[in-house]
Amino acid sequence: MRLSKLLAGLAVASVALAACGTSGGGTANKGTIKIGVDLPESGAEASDGIPTLNGVKYAVQTQTTVEGFTIKVSNLDDAVSGVHDPQKGAQNMQQFVSDSAVLGVVGPFNSNVARAEISPANTNQCLTKNIYIPTTLGAPKDITCKDAGILAPADLRPTGINNYFRVATTDDLQGPAMADFAVDTLKVTKLGVASDNEVYGKGIADTFTAEFKNKGGTVVKRSDFDTKSTNDFRGFLQSSKGLGAQGIYFGGTDSNKGCVVRSQASGIFTTDSPYMGGDGLQTSQCLKDAGQMASGIYAAVAAPNAEQIPESASIISGFKKAFPNKDDFGAYSMPAYDCAKILIAAIQRAIKANGGNMPTREQVRAEVAKTSGFVGALGSTSFDANGDTSQKIISIYQATGSPVDWKWVKQINYAK
Numbered sequence: 001m002r003l004s005k006l007l008a009g010l011a012v013a014s015v016a017l018a019a020c021g022t023s024g025g026g027t028a029n030k031g032t033i034k035i036g037v038d039l040p041e042s043g044a045e046a047s048d049g050i051p052t053l054n055g056v057k058y059a060v061q062t063q064t065t066v067e068g069f070t071i072k073v074s075n076l077d078d079a080v081s082g083v084h085d086p087q088k089g090a091q092n093m094q095q096f097v098s099d100s101a102v103l104g105v106v107g108p109f110n111s112n113v114a115r116a117e118i119s120p121a122n123t124n125q126c127l128t129k130n131i132y133i134p135t136t137l138g139a140p141k142d143i144t145c146k147d148a149g150i151l152a153p154a155d156l157r158p159t160g161i162n163n164y165f166r167v168a169t170t171d172d173l174q175g176p177a178m179a180d181f182a183v184d185t186l187k188v189t190k191l192g193v194a195s196d197n198e199v200y201g202k203g204i205a206d207t208f209t210a211e212f213k214n215k216g217g218t219v220v221k222r223s224d225f226d227t228k229s230t231n232d233f234r235g236f237l238q239s240s241k242g243l244g245a246q247g248i249y250f251g252g253t254d255s256n257k258g259c260v261v262r263s264q265a266s267g268i269f270t271t272d273s274p275y276m277g278g279d280g281l282q283t284s285q286c287l288k289d290a291g292q293m294a295s296g297i298y299a300a301v302a303a304p305n306a307e308q309i310p311e312s313a314s315i316i317s318g319f320k321k322a323f324p325n326k327d328d329f330g331a332y333s334m335p336a337y338d339c340a341k342i343l344i345a346a347i348q349r350a351i352k353a354n355g356g357n358m359p360t361r362e363q364v365r366a367e368v369a370k371t372s373g374f375v376g377a378l379g380s381t382s383f384d385a386n387g388d389t390s391q392k393i394i395s396i397y398q399a400t401g402s403p404v405d406w407k408w409v410k411q412i413n414y415a416k
Contacts, residue, residue, distance in 0.1 A: 029068055030067075030068040030069045030356075030357075030358070031069055031070070031101075031358065032069065032070045032071075032072055032101055033066070033069045033070070033071055033072070033101060033103055033347060033358070034071075034072050034073070034074040034099065034101040034102045034103070035056065035060065035071065035072070035073055035074065035102070035103075035104060035105070035106060035340060035343060035344070036074050036075070036076070036096040036099075036102045036104065036105035036106070036107075037053055037056050037073055037074065037075035037076070037105065037106050037107050038075075038076055038078050038089055038092045038093065038096070038105060038106075038107035038108045038113075039052055039053050039075065039077070039078065039107045039108060039109050040077065040078055040079035040083075040084040040108075040109055040110065040255070041053065041075070041077040041078075041079060042077050042079045042082055043079055043081065043082015043083060043255070044082050044083070044254060044255040044285050045079040045082060045083060045084055045109075045255045046079075046285075047254065047283040047284050047285035047286075047327065047330070048109055048121075048253075048254075048255075048280075048283055048330065048332070049077070049079070049109055050327075050328070050330075051327065051328060051329055051330025051331075051332065051333045052107075052109060052121065052330060052332045052333060052335075052336045053075055053336070054319070054323045054328050054329070054333055054336075055319070055332065055333040055334060055335065055336030055337040055339075055340065056073055056075075056106050056336050056337070056339070056340040057073055057323075058318070058319045058322055058323065058333075058337055059336075059337045059338075059339075059340035059341050059344065060072070060073050060340060060344075061322060062318070063341075063344055066344060066347060066348045066351065067348055067351040067352065067356060068356070069347075069351065069358070071344060071347075074096070074099070074101075074102060076092040076095065076096075077092075078092055078107075078108055078109075078110075078113055079255075082255065083228075083255050083256070084108075084109065084110040084112075084113055084253075084255065085113070086112050086113045089108050089110075089113035089114075093105070103347055103359065103361055103364045104343045104346070104347070104361070104364055104365075104368070106336060106339045106340055106343065107121075108121075108122065109121040109122070109332070110122070110198075110200060110253070111123060111124035111127065111171075111198075111199045111200040111203070112198050112199040112200060114127060114164075121168055121279070121302075121332050121335070121336075122166060122168065122200075123166075123168050123169065123170050123171045123174055123200065123204075123278075123279070123302045124150075124170070124171050124199050124200055124203050125145075125170040125171050125172040125203070126145035126148075126150045126151065126152060126153070126199075126203075127153065127156065127164065127166075128153055128164065128166075128170070128386040128387055128388050129145075129153060129170075129386055129388075130144050130145050130146065130152040130153060130154070131143075131144060131145070131172065132144060132145045132147060132148040132150065132172075132203075132206070132207075133148075133172070133206060133207055133210045134172065137172075137176060137207060137210035137211045137214055138210045138211065138213050138214030139210055148206075150199065153386065161365075162369065162385070162386065162387050163365050164387045165342075165368055165369070165371070165383050165387040166339075166387060166388065166389060167303065167335045167338050167339055167342070167378060167381055167389050167391070168302040168303045168332075168335060168389065169302045169303065169388070169389055169391060169392050169393065169394065169414075170302070170388065171200065171203045171204045171207055171278070171302070172207050173302070173392055173394055173414050174204050174207070174278050174279070174300050174302045174394055175203070175204040175205065175206070175207030175208035175209075175210075175211065175251070175278070175300075176207055176208065176210070176211035177300050177394035177396070177412045177414075178204075178208055178249065178276050178277070178278070178298065178300045178394075178396070179208045179209075179211035179212040179214075179215060179217070180211065180215065180412065181276075181298070181300070181396050181410075181412070182212065182217070182247075182249070182274065182276060183212065183215045183216070183217055184215075185410075186247075186274050186298075188217070188246050188247055188274060189216065189217050189218060189246070190217070190218045190220050190243075190244045190245050190246050191212065191217065191218075191219055191220065191240075191245050191246065191247055191248060191249050191276075192219070192220055192221045192222075192223075192236065192237070192239075192240025192241075192243075192245040192247075192248045192249075193205055193208065193209050193212075193219050193221070193222045193223075193248070193249045193250075193251075194222070194223045194224065194225060194233070194236055194248065194249075194250050194251070194252075194261065195223075195224045195225070195250065195251035195252050196224075196225060196227045196250075196251065196252030196253065196256035196257070196258065197224040197225060197226060197227075198252065198253075198256065200251070200252070200253070200278070200280065201250075201251040201252030201253065201256065201258075201278075201280065202224055202251060203251070204251040204277075204278045205222075205224070205249065205250075205251030205252075206251075208249050208251065208276075209222065209249075212249075218244075220240055220243035220244055220245050221236065221239050221240045221243055221245070223236050227252065227256040227257045227258075228256075230257075231257075231260075232264070233257075233260070233261045233264050234264050234268065236261075237261070237264060237265050237268045237269065238268055241268050241269060246273065246274070247269065247273045247274035247275055247276065248261070248262075248265065248269070248273075248274075248275050248276070249275075249276045249277065250262075250275065250276070250277045250281070251277060251278060251280075252277065252280055252281075253280035253281070254280060254281060254283050254285045254286040254289060255285075256280075257289075258277060258280055258281050258286065258289075259281060259285070259286035259287070259288075259289035259290040259294075259297070260289050260290075261275075262275045262286075262289075262290040262293050262294070262297060263289060263290050263291045263292075263293050265293055266291075266292060266293050269293075271292065271293055271295055271296055272295070272296050273296060274296055274298055275290075275293070275296055275297045275298070276297075276298045276299070276300075277297070277298075277299055277300070278299060278300050278301075278302070279299060279300065279301040279302060279331060279332075280299075281297060281299040282299035282301055282330075282331050282397050282406060283330070284326075284327050286299075286399075287399055287404055287405070287406075290399075294399050294404040295399055295400055295401075295404050296398075296399065296400075297398070297399040298396060298397065298398050298399075298409075299396075299397045299399075299406075300394050300395070300396055300397075301331045301332075301394070301395045301396075301397060302394055303331070303332065303334075303335045303378060303391070303393065303395065304378045304379060304391060304393045304395060304411060305331075305395045305408050305411065306334035306377040306378055307408065308408065308411070309377070309378070309379055311375075311379075312334065312376075312377045312378075312379075315334070315337065315376075315377045316329075316334065316377070319333065319334075319337070331395075331397075334377035334378060335377075335378060337376065337377050338374070338376035338377050338378050338381060341374075341376050342368065342371055342374055342376070342381070343364075343368065345367075345371075345374065346364050346367035346368040346370075346371065347359065347364055347367075349367045349370075350363040350364045350366075350367045353367075368383075369383065369387070371383050378391065379391065390415065391415065392413060392414040392415035393411050393412070393413050393414070393415070394411065394412045394414070395408060395410075395411045396408075396409045396410050396411070396412070397409060
């Protein structure tokens with residue numbers, strides 16, 4: 001997504017942005033190395049960006065020095081008027097490029113911001129591979145990213161060198177996972193589907209639709225909205241309901257009114273009707289926006305739930321002591337932690353290979369690319385040649401309870 005939404009790293013100009021370590025040590029007297037962080041930190045986006053930023057901060061708190069260098073976090077907000085903004089993200093990246101102490105970047109959170117910058121949480125598949133919807137999802141032929149009017153990886157990396165890595169898996173799994181869950185678990189066969197018409201939102205809506213149809217489901221109505229200019233979604237909801245929809249799938253983010261749509265379903269759909277989406281909905285802000293209709297929202301997150309991994313308990317416990325407020329912890333806090341740790345480990349190896357001296361960005365990038373079998377909060381992570389994680393896990397969450405909160409339901413592992 002957004003991590004579309006865990007995180008990704010990316011390079012602009014000569015900077016190697018790694019999205020995503022292990023330990024180092026020694027007395028810090030050689031200088032400062034900065035880990036840049038580009039995330040949406042203000043307005044409605046803060047419910048995504050701040051918990052993700054906290055994951056990076058905690059990783060650095062647990063390891064403030066490496067091979068004699070001090071490690072610091074340098075974070076910039078890519079939200080404008082409370083909404084993630086691609087051009088602001090690009091400006092932030094240029095600022096990181098101009099700072100020679102920045103050897104890598106964790107972020108951004110949103111896939112369209114990542115695309116503008118050349119990424120805890122970009123998941124759009126076209127950032128790393130040129131298949132938008134494969135035939136396995138019911139397409140008559142493989143629909144490439146270029147077929148869908150989206151730049152492919154080769155366009156984003158004209159030098160041919162991969163400087164983008166992520167611990168979140170991709171939207172060609174995130175959308176279909178919720179379609180599988182809708183049909184197999186919720187027993188839903190008819191839905192209305194909408195999106196915010198952005199790279200992430202439209203992408204997961206398209207892949208959800210393809211898999212839902214492939215499994216025998218019917219999309220009774222499909223709409224892509226300009227959510228910046230649209231405030232009333234009742235027409236879409238009423239039309240979908242009238243055509244027999246049992247619920248709604250929305251591809252997009254809470255900041256793009258993804259959960260306002262759910263609130264407007266009041267009086268049209270029942271409170272227990274399923275309202276499904278991706279990790280762009282899995283926030284505390286979404287529950288606030290949905291109001292009395294919050295119960296019944298389902299969200300797919302493109303990463304493992306670290307709280308379900310027994311070996312990660314001590315990391316999470318330490319994080320929650322350092323960041324004790326409920327909203328400090330989010331779905332991408334631990335992916336962000338792993339991103340930062342992977343980057344720190346790469347920096348450490350690069351320093352050693354450089355005779356104990358400050359490494360170049362290219363040396364750090366090359367070490368990130370070598371990451372294999374890194375054990376962190378998400379389990380074991382390796383990167384393939386595209387920079388994608390070896391973990392193909394989608395976690396499903398449900399908004400439920402009183403007061404309504406997010407509850408992990410299950411995970412779907414597509415690597416098996």
